[in-house]
Amino acid sequence: xxxxxxxxxxxxxxxxxxxxxxxxHVCEKVMNLVNAEAKIxxxxxxxxxxxxxxxxGSGLDIIKKLKQKDSETxxxxxxxxxxxxxxxxxxxxxxDDYLTKPFHLSELNARLKSVIRRRNFKGxxxxxxxxxxxxxxxxxxxxxxxxxxxTKKEFALLLYFIANKNRVITKESIAEHLWGDNFDLVDSFDxxxxxxxxxxxxxxxxxxxxxxxxxxxxxxKFNLSV
Amino acid sequence: VRLLAKTSAYFFVIxxxxxxxxxxxxxxxxxHILYNQIDEGLLTEESIIEEEIRSNWDIPDYTTRFGHEIxxxxxxxxxxxxxxxxxxxxxxxxxxDYLLFRHLYVAGNINGRGYSIRILHPLDETRxxxxxxxEVLLIILLFVLLCLxxxxxxxxxxxxxxxxxxxxxxxxxxxxxxxxLQFIPSNINEFDTLxxxxxxxxxxxxxxxxxxxxxxxxxxxxIQTPLAIIKSKLEIFIxxxxxxxxxxxxxxxINHAISRLSKINAGLLLITKIDNNQYEKEEVISxxxxxxxxxxxxxxxxxxxxxxVKWNKEDLVSVTMSPSLADILVNNLINNAIKHNVxxxxxxxxLTQSAFVLENSGIPLxxxxxxxxxxxxxxxxxxxxxxxxxxxxxxxxxxxxxTYHLFVSYSIKEDIHSLSINIPVEK
Numbered sequence: 001x002x003x004x005x006x007x008x009x010x011x012x013x014x015x016x017x018x019x020x021x022x023x024x025h026v027c028e029k030v031m032n033l034v035n036a037e038a039k040i041x042x043x044x045x046x047x048x049x050x051x052x053x054x055x056x057g058s059g060l061d062i063i064k065k066l067k068q069k070d071s072e073t074x075x076x077x078x079x080x081x082x083x084x085x086x087x088x089x090x091x092x093x094x095x096d097d098y099l100t101k102p103f104h105l106s107e108l109n110a111r112l113k114s115v116i117r118r119r120n121f122k123g124x125x126x127x128x129x130x131x132x133x134x135x136x137x138x139x140x141x142x143x144x145x146x147x148x149x150x151t152k153k154e155f156a157l158l159l160y161f162i163a164n165k166n167r168v169i170t171k172e173s174i175a176e177h178l179w180g181d182n183f184d185l186v187d188s189f190d191x192x193x194x195x196x197x198x199x200x201x202x203x204x205x206x207x208x209x210x211x212x213x214x215x216x217x218x219x220x221k222f223n224l225s226v
Numbered sequence: 227v228r229l230l231a232k233t234s235a236y237f238f239v240i241x242x243x244x245x246x247x248x249x250x251x252x253x254x255x256x257x258h259i260l261y262n263q264i265d266e267g268l269l270t271e272e273s274i275i276e277e278e279i280r281s282n283w284d285i286p287d288y289t290t291r292f293g294h295e296i297x298x299x300x301x302x303x304x305x306x307x308x309x310x311x312x313x314x315x316x317x318x319x320x321x322x323d324y325l326l327f328r329h330l331y332v333a334g335n336i337n338g339r340g341y342s343i344r345i346l347h348p349l350d351e352t353r354x355x356x357x358x359x360x361e362v363l364l365i366i367l368l369f370v371l372l373c374l375x376x377x378x379x380x381x382x383x384x385x386x387x388x389x390x391x392x393x394x395x396x397x398x399x400x401x402x403x404x405x406x407l408q409f410i411p412s413n414i415n416e417f418d419t420l421x422x423x424x425x426x427x428x429x430x431x432x433x434x435x436x437x438x439x440x441x442x443x444x445x446x447x448x449i450q451t452p453l454a455i456i457k458s459k460l461e462i463f464i465x466x467x468x469x470x471x472x473x474x475x476x477x478x479x480i481n482h483a484i485s486r487l488s489k490i491n492a493g494l495l496l497i498t499k500i501d502n503n504q505y506e507k508e509e510v511i512s513x514x515x516x517x518x519x520x521x522x523x524x525x526x527x528x529x530x531x532x533x534x535v536k537w538n539k540e541d542l543v544s545v546t547m548s549p550s551l552a553d554i555l556v557n558n559l560i561n562n563a564i565k566h567n568v569x570x571x572x573x574x575x576x577l578t579q580s581a582f583v584l585e586n587s588g589i590p591l592x593x594x595x596x597x598x599x600x601x602x603x604x605x606x607x608x609x610x611x612x613x614x615x616x617x618x619x620x621x622x623x624x625x626x627x628x629t630y631h632l633f634v635s636y637s638i639k640e641d642i643h644s645l646s647i648n649i650p651v652e653k
Contacts, residue, residue, distance in 0.1 A: 009451050009454075009455065011455045011459070012451065012454050012455045012458060015455065015458035015459055015461075015462055016458065018462055019458070019461070019462060022465075080447050080448075080450035080451050080454075081447060085504065085506070088506060100450075100492075101450040101451055101453065101454040102450055102451075102453035102454035102456070102457045102458075102484075102488050103454065103457070104457060104461060105457075105458050105461045105462070106461065153526070167465060168464045168465055170461065170464070170481055172481060172482075172484075172485040173461075179523065179524075180523075190530060191526040191527065191530060194526070194530070195526075215464075216471075216474060217471075217474040217475060217477070217478045218464050218474060218477060218478065218481070219464075
């Protein structure tokens with residue numbers, strides 16, 4: 001996948017790139033509106049990650065421009081301003097998702113995958129991971145073609161794991177992913193543990209390999225190479 | 227007590243006091259003058275009679291002379307000279323009443339013979355005169371008094387008008403509305419000074435307020451990007467496989483701290499946003515649906531503490547609010563009730579057309595930290611039992627309630643915490 005990251009904070013752009021490169025994406029970075037416009041005039045991207053607050057203007061202009069071009073590019077807004085108006089307006093003019101800084105890279109990655117999936121397959125798609133088949137739209141999971149019954153949270157958790165497969169995912173990012181950021185996390189880590197335990201048990205029962213690993217002191221890893 | 231009433235009251239008391247004293251002085255003065263006149267007349271009459279006695283010991287019938295009752299006695303021996311003038315009352319058969327008289331009695335000796343003269347001057351007329359004068363005077367004074375009071379009232383009203391306007395303006399003043407104080411100029415120095423001082427003060431407060439608000443907003447926003455960088459770098463860092471135990475422990479602490487910082491910052495940003503009216507427009511929202519959804523999202527947490535949720539679902543209640551704020555409000559409230567609960571406790575939700583009450587079992591508040599449960603609505607005030615909480619949840623609740631003019635209060639009885647929000651009747 002070819003991605004364009006429009007972000008004026010170089011360090012952050014680097015981090016995003018580094019994380020996404022490991023997913024096998026091709027990443028390009030620009031730091032202002034002018035360069036971004038030049039890029040999208042010249043090339044097609046699968047997805048654009050755009051910061052709203054750019055030094056020479058609003059990232060929303062890029063979205064408008066992309067939409068004028070009638071391009072199929074997915075758009076994820078990344079903004080330090082969690083302004084609802086920005087969010088609503090951004091989504092209205094055609095952005096696919098909106099993330100507020102500071103975000104977890106794993107979260108961005110999961111959103112990105114979801115956007116690309118929706119773009120590419122127009123909503124009917126399945127994710128294949130060895131013996132696992134996940135159908136996000138129908139909320140179905142199969143292990144060796146046998147269905148596994150998961151709760152909403154377990155399913156969300158599995159999708160998140162698969163999106164960030166072979167990576168260490170922190171408990172904080174999982175908690176945020178599952179319960180949103182307006183939860184004043186106190187002892188949510190216990191629940192993560194419970195959900196992961198159940199998810200793992202259900203998958204194992206159907207003969208799935210034990211992909212979910214605990215990474216001591218940090219979080220979890222969906223390790224497909226076990 | 228209104229200032230006007232107070233001044234009028236003082237005015238009234240003083241005038242009445244002055245009138246009483248003045249009236250008394252006037253009365254005695256008048257009496258004194260009239261009596262002097264009467265006494266002088268009586269003495270003159272007496273001296274005429276005395277002269278007549280002296281010239282010829284012929285005593286005519288003096289029973290009535292000069293319009294007075296006169297009694298003259300002539301003796302053949304000497305008498306001790308004596309003069310007295312006094313008031314006396316004599317019973318009058320005709321009128322069947324005691325009548326007042328001025329009574330002059332003189333005893334003296336002429337050529338070795340004593341005589342006495344007694345003259346009575348009826349005082350009725352004089353008293354009537356005094357009374358009439360006093361009455362007329364009282365009526366005039368009363369009229370003057372009323373006029374003065376009315377005048378004082380009207381003038382004071384006019385004079386104090388700018389002052390009352392100032393008070394009205396200040397009372398109505400809300401710094402968040404950003405409306406300037408507008409005082410009516412008066413030609414009274416004190417009031418103009420007061421207004422000027424107030425205007426300056428308000429301007430200064432407003433400036434500070436805006437500065438502070440902008441600072442909070444800017445600071446919160448500026449913090450987001452560095453936080454995002456730290457978070458992302460850390461996430462990449464933990465992907466490396468060759469970390470030592472010590473490093474992992476440090477990373478864990480850092481991670482935790484960053485999460486907290488993010489939450490605090492997000493909370494502050496939210497408060498600033500509510501302050502700045504940066505949220506979507508209001509809609510009619512069903513609280514029942516909202517509560518049901520929130521309970522569903524937080525189901526894990528409720529189940530984990532094995533809490534019993536009691537909820538009367540009879541009333542269908544709607545509020546007109548911005549959807550996201552309503553969501554945050556209910557979320558924070560139920561969160562709070564879960565977080566500060568005890569294992570196997572309960573949450574009772576009472577939703578009526580007039581109030582939303584959330585009651586939960588919990589730990590009695592630690593008195594050392596929190597004196598008034600309503601203090602919990604302040605930022606970063608929290609009871610010590612939950613060190614992990616960032617202490618903004620209830621501050622946000624309060625802010626949202628304030629925005630929609632809902633009255634929120636918190637009370638604790640032993641180990642039962644209760645938070646209630648009054649829902650105003652929809653117009």
